[in-house]
Amino acid sequence: MPEPFDAFRYAHAHRREVVWLSQNTNHLVPPEVVRGALEEAIAERRYEGYPFAAGDPELLDLVREDLGLDGAPPFLTSGGTEALYMTMRALLGPGDEVVASDPSYLIIHRFIELAGAKPVCPDIYRPPYRLTADVVQEQIGPRTKMLLLIDPLNPLGSGYPREEVRALAEIAHDRRLTLINDVTYRDFSEGHALAGTFAPEQTVTIWSVSKNCGLAGMRLGGFSAVPELAKRIARYNTNDLGVNVFAQLAARAALRTKRSWIGEVVRTTRANGARVHDVGRSVPGVTVPIAPSRANMTVLDVGATGIGPEPIQEELLRHHGVFVRAGSYLSPAHGGRFVRISFSNPPAEIERFARAFPETMRTLAARSVPAR
Secondary structure: OOOOOOHHHHHHHOOOOOEEOOOOOEOOOOOHHHHHHHHHHHHOOHHHOOOOOOOOHHHHHHHHHHHOOOOOOEEEEOOHHHHHHHHHHHHOOOOOEEEOOEOOOOHHHHHHHHOOOEEEOOEOOOOOOOOOHHHHHHHOOOOEEEEEEEOOOOOOOOOOOHHHHHHHHHHHHHHOOEEEEEOOOHHHOOOOOOHHHOOOOOEEEEEEOOOOOOOHHHOOEEEEOOHHHHHHHHOOOOOOOOOOHHHHHHHHHHHHHHHHHHHHHHHHHHHHHHHHHHHHHOOOOOEOOOOOOOOOEEEEEOHHHOOOHHHHHHHHHHHHOEEOEEHHHOOOOOOOOEEEEEOEOOHHHHHHHHHHHHHHHHHHHHHHOOOO
């Protein structure tokens, strides 16, 4: 019996030929932004020694300035995911409940469960495709300890208006809940508001340089919180010798220059998103729930086509070298309805998707028609 198709193994093995639209990675930051810093570090053989354990002082200052959260100093971790793990383990215990959502970035739900707690997931796969203050109020019970606010929301690309963020922060304050504000994609969202500006004592802000600075492979992110809260989370830090030195130097170089290139990255990303939406709408039965996206990804709902997301993912990757993500990774309830497409890529790569997606849907539709 043949082994199941391993999309990631295939994509990594063919990485030079594959258009990577599957993980919301950013391929638009000019390479010279970090190249010099990394080349200098290699020449100096910085890899032979440990980094400064507390984090590069200038990098910490740059992150603090970039977020603009006074009184909530940044703490470096190996990617935002590690910050999320540390936070859940530190602040949750058996029997606690967390108001989250479905769809969502489900690895966070796994971390909640590892702490013995339970994610409570209202269905948000309908307008406005995000949590609202009313929905959150309905979900809060005697065991509720935390509210998870991912803004913009992976995988849908929906974002939160400033007044909605304020309302959710006020709920956290009034109900004495911890508010986890995952802002990994905030640079792509016009008018983005940080929950920490409204409820600083309750908020843990999770940030990353993977998507805005195009450094996903470097694995650097962190959390920001008031000192008392940060101290509780930092007990679960396993990087006592510091976060990867190359990641810190790359992030420092990117944040030093971010204002000079982020505008063009966002403009190209938005144009690419509009193109992906147009391509999706051109295919019979495919719908676009969120348009425009406020992140650098979107979902195309293929439920009405009768074609599942896994065959679409495999066909696009095997026969067109275009890697998108099946929705099962991101929604137990609705993952069988959509594929997620990310688009912080050169426009030529988006055009490969534009040619491949309609052809893939025609091919799969033809296969599903019984022979006469």
